[in-house]
Amino acid sequence: MPRSNRPRRGGRPRARQGGGPVGVGDPLRRGVEEVRYAGQVWAVRRVRPNDSGRAYRCPGCQQEVRADVAHTVAWPTEGMQQAENRRHWHTVCWSARERRRPGGSFA
Numbered sequence: 001m002p003r004s005n006r007p008r009r010g011g012r013p014r015a016r017q018g019g020g021p022v023g024v025g026d027p028l029r030r031g032v033e034e035v036r037y038a039g040q041v042w043a044v045r046r047v048r049p050n051d052s053g054r055a056y057r058c059p060g061c062q063q064e065v066r067a068d069v070a071h072t073v074a075w076p077t078e079g080m081q082q083a084e085n086r087r088h089w090h091t092v093c094w095s096a097r098e099r100r101r102p103g104g105s106f107a
Contacts, residue, residue, distance in 0.1 A: 031045050031046065032044065037074075043074065043076075044074045045072070046091070047073050049067070049068045050068065051068060052067045058088065058093050060090065060094065061090065063090070065090055071088055071091055073086050073089070
């Protein structure tokens with residue numbers, strides 16, 4: 001049976017135009033969750049693979065995290081929000097962060 005391209009009754013709710021609280025609809029904070037870890041609140045974001053060619057050092061296992069692999073980026077929300085304070089973790093290492101304390105590049 002062919003698909004109907006006509007909008008259905010009720011349809012999707014329309015997006016509000018501005019005026020919302022900052023952080024809720026802020027495009028820079030989209031996909032970011034806050035997690036309490038090591039006595040601080042961390043902003044955490046999952047990153048899709050890309051072809052930037054960069055490589056990072058995972059603080060959980062001290063191995064290389066290439067940009068062409070999906071991974072997790074975490075940074076403290078208070079005081080240190082500069083780009084150099086972001087840490088790129090393997091997603092598995094971030095999940096095991098309580099069992100395996102981070103090493104050198106974390107501090």
